[in-house]
Amino acid sequence: MSEKKKIYKPSPISGFPEWTPDVRIVEQQWLDHIRRVFERYGYCNIETPSVEELDVIAAKGEDVDKEIYVLERLQADEDDKKEARLALHFDQTVPLARYVAQHFNDLIFPFKRYQMQKVWRGERPQAGRFREFYQCDIDVINVDNLPLHFDAEMPAIIWEILSSLPGMENEQIQIRISNRKILFGFLKSLGISDPDEIALITRCLDKIEKIGQNEFLKPVFDAITDKKKLDLITNCMAEYVAISRKLLDVHPQDQKKALNLLPLFIKEQYPESQIDPQLIDGIDELDTVYNSLTHLRKGAVIRDLTIVRGLDYYTGTVYETVFTEDPSYGSICSGGRYDDLAGNYINKHLPGVGISIGFSRLFDRIRQKGQLPVGKHSPADIMVVMPNEEMRAVATQTAHILRQRYNVELSHGGKLKKQLATAEKKGIPYIWFPPFEDGLDHEVKNMKTGDQVTANPNDWTIDE
Amino acid sequence: MSEKKKIYKPSPISGFPEWTPDVRIVEQQWLDHIRRVFERYGYCNIETPSVEELDVIAAKGEDVDKEIYVLERLQADEDDKKEARLALHFDQTVPLARYVAQHFNDLIFPFKRYQMQKVWRGERPQAGRFREFYQCDIDVINVDNLPLHFDAEMPAIIWEILSSLPGMENEQIQIRISNRKILFGFLKSLGISDPDEIALITRCLDKIEKIGQNEFLKPVFDAITDKKKLDLITNCMAEYVAISRKLLDVHPQDQKKALNLLPLFIKEQYPESQIDPQLIDGIDELDTVYNSLTHLRKGAVIRDLTIVRGLDYYTGTVYETVFTEDPSYGSICSGGRYDDLAGNYINKHLPGVGISIGFSRLFDRIRQKGQLPVGKHSPADIMVVMPNEEMRAVATQTAHILRQRYNVELSHGGKLKKQLATAEKKGIPYIWFPPFEDGLDHEVKNMKTGDQVTANPNDWTIDE
DSSP states (O other): OOSOOOOOOOOOOTTOOOOOHHHHHHHHHHHHHHHHHHHHTTOEEOOOOSEEEHHHHHHTOOSOGGGOEEEEETTOOGGGGGSOOEEEOSSSHHHHHHHHHHTGGGOOSSEEEEEEEEEEOOOOOOTTOOSEEEEEEEEEEOSSOOOTHHHHHHHHHHHHHHTTSTTOTTOOEEEEEEEHHHHHHHHHHTTOOOHHHHHHHHHHHHTHHHHOTTTTTHHHHHHOOOHHHHHHHHHHHHHHHHHHHHHHHSOHHHHHHHHTHHHHHHHHHOTTOOOOHHHHHHHHHHHHHHHTTTTSOTTSEEEOTTOOOSSSOEEEEEEEEEETTOGGGOOSEEEEEESOSSTTTOSSOOOEEEEEEOHHHHHHHHHHTTOSOOOOSSSOSEEEOOOOGGGHHHHHHHHHHHTTTSOEEEOOOSOHHHHHHHHHHHTOSEEEEOOSSTTSOEEEEETTTOOEEEEOTTTOOOOO | OOSOOOOOOOOOOTTOOOOOHHHHHHHHHHHHHHHHHHHHTTOEEOOOOSEEEHHHHHHTOOSOGGGOEEEEETTOOGGGGGSOOEEEOSSSHHHHHHHHHHTGGGOOSSEEEEEEEEEEOOOOOOTTOOSEEEEEEEEEEOSSOOOTHHHHHHHHHHHHHHTTSTTOTTOOEEEEEEEHHHHHHHHHHTTOOOHHHHHHHHHHHHTHHHHOTTTTTHHHHHHOOOHHHHHHHHHHHHHHHHHHHHHHHSOHHHHHHHHTHHHHHHHHHOTTOOOOHHHHHHHHHHHHHHHTTTTSOTTSEEEOTTOOOSSSOEEEEEEEEEETTOGGGOOSEEEEEESOSSTTTSSSOOOEEEEEEOHHHHHHHHHHTTOSOOOOSSSOSEEEOOOOGGGHHHHHHHHHHHTTTSOEEEOOOSOHHHHHHHHHHHTOSEEEEOOSSTTSOEEEEETTTOOEEEEOTTTOOOOO
């Protein structure tokens, strides 16, 4: 006890965000708001363990190995090797797929679920890159087939959320929608049907916003040596991008016509080609989804054929969401439709559609811009001060009564001046003064207006 | 695509609980309820990262090495060795201590915080033992000193929570309180002042419920060879336990007198001893805390001197909470006062008091007893059915209107019979029928009573 203690001064861990209470209160408001809207639309919550078996993650077959954190017991022994290795989940889609397969017989379809958990990416520390962060996802899964109307429900929910988060009032956001069948059908109509080539072009198009219209196809040039095919791809993709740009300029009513320029282009320029039915399907689906969203504010949702998402599993509708004034910040909310969620884990055909809010990244941006409505360090509506030891029972009972209706911090004593300073620093909006002696009145002070009035704890209410 | 896919059939991971949606809805109710009560008392929330640096955990110096999960990047390289090793936190006390030290200048004291996060124990798989589970903690920290009244606030909050969790209505629980100063002061008065010996006796007493009155001191016999000292300990601890038992039988008003049998015993049996002031302090503190809780139901709180908690850092009040009919299940909610929370991380004196609900263990017990009010697989209050394609716009608008007030799932079509079956299986309490053609009325069916009436979506309300 008498020896000098070693002080281990802690510091933040790169990529693992942590907020002081005033910021955390707003983060809770955000999470509550998102949950409330998800539930308004009838989505149920699930929570999966933080870990999955490494084999389950690997079964999904994506190139995520480098981003995975695996767990080891600090005192691991030989027996540990006999057990499945566990890894922290890096998204909520793999856990959802595994969950649906595992609990298939206990779920009711269409299965509408939301999930708001932390996910982890085992990346090297980098400024601004999170290694632990919240995602807020909704997905609908059905057996065998899922109506397209769910594809339209997703952006409506997201718009409702993002346009009313505290601190987001001045942010202009835009949901950009496309349908992968359009690109796939377009390419197939032109004879480009090798899955690897299609995947490569998809990945290139996904980066057009970042890399630019002139350079985005460079990886295609590096990979494909057939001059004729390269010319075809270059020519067609230029037209594809041009039509996509055109969509942004024409009135929504004329956009279907603009989309039909795609098959028209093929018929005119490559008359020997056969239009792939996927192309027409994709145009129709995009049109239906878009037209279901006309109740949203003008510009809230646009059709943008350059949206394809880099990941491989989407098969139809795809979404991205950007800050209109800073699209280069990247998508803050993305998703799409997939044909087969859990085919790696169960022999059922389970199509779905989902969308994911990159919560922590969005929250941190608004925080860094100083737009969060911070100020309160406490959920208390009222601080009841402790006048003196004789009146402790009265003060305690007062707090008890007020607590039936409000959040109340009871001060446990100290100099009155210090009690008041604490309430003020915590940002508690009302201070309650129990009487200093029997027979006197209670008083309550509104810290915003400075007004102080006599009051009865049994019937006093906060003016909203 | 055509090759036969390998199906990786997933199975539960031992120790990582996961619930189906109907159980998860009740778990959310529990978490919401606990949060609401914590906030009612003015506790603010913090959330710390899932990980701490291994050195931070090690600085706390407890014997937890074997229970820690450390993280490794799956594709770790040489550079990883240069960085601090990260480990999943195994409780919320170490993170709180680190947090308070790190953010000391941004916190307002007394710092009242609650924390409801998952914690991890890297144990070997065992039936019934969780490796990932929720804890729900409150603590109050102050600089230099903290009024004893906070020690009384903790059990009041816990009682309010545990006595009103859905499904706990029929459980008799009891909060058992003691004060470590009583044991420490009792032993010191008798000349037993070696910290190792005191710690050993404390750990033994902690196990008396499990091991029994006759055997609990066995480790003391194994460790101490001095016959005279052994006789002293045996004799005194028998008296200590006897007085503790006596407390349970006498009227609360007479308990202070019963507690004073401890110094009386010393004076009578060991007249040459000097009563250690800790003993008197402890008796007074326990009395004050207990007397602040007399508004709770009879038997809700008892004084029990055999409660000491095994962990080393408590210095005063200690709490345990048991099922009255099954105390052998162990404590479901424990805590106490500590002199110095963050001394390993900052050169400040920060006393505190806190309590922790072992959430997952408690929840799972009530679940296994079949007492949870499960039944709903959806948060929806109302399912709006889709009568036919022509009325889609009307149904969508109806859902939109009802959603201003309620949680609403809009069915996206299919045979009416199947839509109804889905609503029923999900346990949605009301089904809304938009008209099958223009000009007809809306109807709504109460699934519990079977009543079906015409209704207007703009003004219909659920009878509570």
